[in-house]
Amino acid sequence: WKHGVFLASQLKSETTAAAEHTGKQIMHDPFAMRPFVGYNFGHYIQHWLDFEKDPKNKLPKIFHVNWFRLDENKKFLWPGFGDNIRVLDWVIRRVNGEDIAEPSPVGLLPKIGSINLQGLVVDWDKLMSVPKEYWKNDIDETFSWLDGQLGEDLPQDIRTQIEEQKQRISQMN
16 A cells, blocks of 8 residues: 555656646656645645555555556557556456566566457567666656655655665666
């Protein structure tokens, strides 16, 4: 649960000219709620972390997907649209207990062959790659942003998640 809340706290989205900023840029958008949070965001994150404390709560499984990941030619790695159902099928099977995920430094990833790719031209290795330098820079920048925005109000559980992810990334080849 803590890792899932951490993932939500580090979400980013691309702005457009129609949004609050001009032109496209990647911005931190924790929980995809940036425009809507009207109070201390550290308290908001802690509120979500606290759900784990009540044994009566049946916590949902949390999955994080980047539908918009690009290759070196600025082409989408995943075709999107109707083919997203293939990933959702994988999610449902995971929730139902199928052993179709494997650990990575950034969380659980689909095992090879666990997503139906029939009829698709997809580079599985690129799609599932976890580039060390990218993730190292991302977690450093994420911590810098969260700490700069929240300071002492950044929940300790999120600080711990960040440190654990930094450690996992540092151990990558």
